[in-house]
Amino acid sequence: MEIQKAAVAGTLESSDAQVTVEPGAGGVQLELSSSVMNQYGRQIRATVLETLERLGVTDAQVTVVDKGALDCTLKARVECAVFRSCGQSAQNIPWGGVVR
Amino acid sequence: MSYTLSEIHPDDHRGMAQVRNLLEQEGIRRDGNLDYTCGIFNDDWELAATGSCFGNTIRCLAVSGRHRGEGLLNQIVSHLVEVQLARGSAHLFLYTKPDSAQYLSDLGFYEIVRVPGSLVFMENRRGGFDRYCASLSPKPQEGQSTAGVVMNANPFTLGHRHLVERAARENDVVHLFVLSEEAGPIPSAVRRELVEQGVRDLPNVFCHATGPYLISSATFPSYFLKDSDTVIRTQAELDLRIFCQIARRLGIQRRYVGQERSSHVTRLYNEVMCQKLPEAGIQCVEIPRLTRDGAAISASAVRQAIHDGQPERIRDWVPASTYDFFTGPRGASVCAAIQREAEVIHY
Numbered sequence: 001m002e003i004q005k006a007a008v009a010g011t012l013e014s015s016d017a018q019v020t021v022e023p024g025a026g027g028v029q030l031e032l033s034s035s036v037m038n039q040y041g042r043q044i045r046a047t048v049l050e051t052l053e054r055l056g057v058t059d060a061q062v063t064v065v066d067k068g069a070l071d072c073t074l075k076a077r078v079e080c081a082v083f084r085s086c087g088q089s090a091q092n093i094p095w096g097g098v099v100r
Numbered sequence: 101m102s103y104t105l106s107e108i109h110p111d112d113h114r115g116m117a118q119v120r121n122l123l124e125q126e127g128i129r130r131d132g133n134l135d136y137t138c139g140i141f142n143d144d145w146e147l148a149a150t151g152s153c154f155g156n157t158i159r160c161l162a163v164s165g166r167h168r169g170e171g172l173l174n175q176i177v178s179h180l181v182e183v184q185l186a187r188g189s190a191h192l193f194l195y196t197k198p199d200s201a202q203y204l205s206d207l208g209f210y211e212i213v214r215v216p217g218s219l220v221f222m223e224n225r226r227g228g229f230d231r232y233c234a235s236l237s238p239k240p241q242e243g244q245s246t247a248g249v250v251m252n253a254n255p256f257t258l259g260h261r262h263l264v265e266r267a268a269r270e271n272d273v274v275h276l277f278v279l280s281e282e283a284g285p286i287p288s289a290v291r292r293e294l295v296e297q298g299v300r301d302l303p304n305v306f307c308h309a310t311g312p313y314l315i316s317s318a319t320f321p322s323y324f325l326k327d328s329d330t331v332i333r334t335q336a337e338l339d340l341r342i343f344c345q346i347a348r349r350l351g352i353q354r355r356y357v358g359q360e361r362s363s364h365v366t367r368l369y370n371e372v373m374c375q376k377l378p379e380a381g382i383q384c385v386e387i388p389r390l391t392r393d394g395a396a397i398s399a400s401a402v403r404q405a406i407h408d409g410q411p412e413r414i415r416d417w418v419p420a421s422t423y424d425f426f427t428g429p430r431g432a433s434v435c436a437a438i439q440r441e442a443e444v445i446h447y
Contacts, residue, residue: 006190011178065208
């Protein structure tokens with residue numbers, strides 16, 4: 001999926017994460033900050049990158065400000081931000097496909 | 101208790117009065133120029149928290165003392181970031197009080213510079229400002245004298261040329277920063293191009309774009325839109341602190357600036373500059389304006405002449421490259437845009 005414009009999903013409230021995606025400059029660049037970085041930083045990074053890969057995002061600048069979101073929340077926020085960034089949020093959500 | 105987050109329109113007098121009260125209570129001055137304001141109200145529709153936007157900045161953030169520790173600031177910032185993204189701004193800037201900066205740094209904002217006791221300026225890109233500084237070249241070398249010039253060059257005149265020439269003569273390297281902000285009828289790409297053409301024969305002058313970091317609507321909105329003198333001074337001080345950071349990386353030892361008589365905001369800025377730069381170890385060299393027929397050359401006068409439909413009048417005030425542009429085919433649309441403006445003189 002190609003990132004066409006900057007988009008954001010999620011909030012900065014506790015147990016949530018704010019995910020911003022922007023068109024990249026070649027490759028996926030992830031900037032992560034988290035209130036539980038020491039405990040779960042690697043897990044969060046892996047979840048975000050895996051979700052992007054599943055969506056076929058290969059060129060993006062992704063910023064995640066995590067406030068202790070569960071994996072399922074993170075996935076949902078990443079998916080939502082990506083769909084918004086390519087104008088797909090209203091239709092054609094591939095439920096059961098790349099969205100699992 | 102349940103909370104409602106809502107936009108507060110400028111003509112919602114009751115809501116705006118509550119915003120003003122809350123900001124005052126928290127010791128924050130409400131900026132004159134805001135283009136979006138929101139608030140969180142409690143059950144009794146009392147304002148518990150507020151925040152605003154202007155351009156690509158987030159500002160005037162406050163949480164009522166009675167509602168601390170409930171995560172309201174997070175909701176406000178989340179909402180404002182969404183508003184900004186919906187407008188298409190992804191690189192955001194934020195102002196806050198020094199004692200609140202730590203809360204904002206938990207929300208994905210990183211400090212660029214602070215004015216002690218007054219404010220902290222932040223951005224939502226980790227190392228964004230560092231990357232900007234790193235992109236500037238040439239890097240300082242031992243024993244070299246280096247100067248800095250910052251100009252709007254709206255458009256580039258012989259007055260600007262005079263200033264740059266003097267700096268180039270007295271220094272080994274001159275870093276020439278041209279404002280990137282789009283403000284007014286002459287596009288920033290044109291301003292930049294005319295500067296580059298106008299200094300092409302000076303091999304030790306290096307042009308840079310200021311990006312969002314110097315005299316932009318993020319650092320210095322009152323340069324572009326009227327505001328009170330106190331606001332101008334505070335914003336000028338912030339802007340100069342950023343300049344000092346850049347100067348430190350590039351080894352800039354002195355800054356050249358043209359004397360200002362007519363523009364109120366530039367005069368105040370220069371005044372703050374002459375005071376603040378020496379404190380940071382940077383010499384401030386103020387140069388008298390170049391004159392023609394007894395009158396100082398100014399970009400305002402050039403715009404006025406074009407506005408009045410007499411572009412031939414500017415011939416003695418600008419380099420050939422600028423003159424050719426405005427009288428040539430490419431300049432026609434820009435001239436037309438200047439003529440459409442009601443007011444072309446900088447306040």
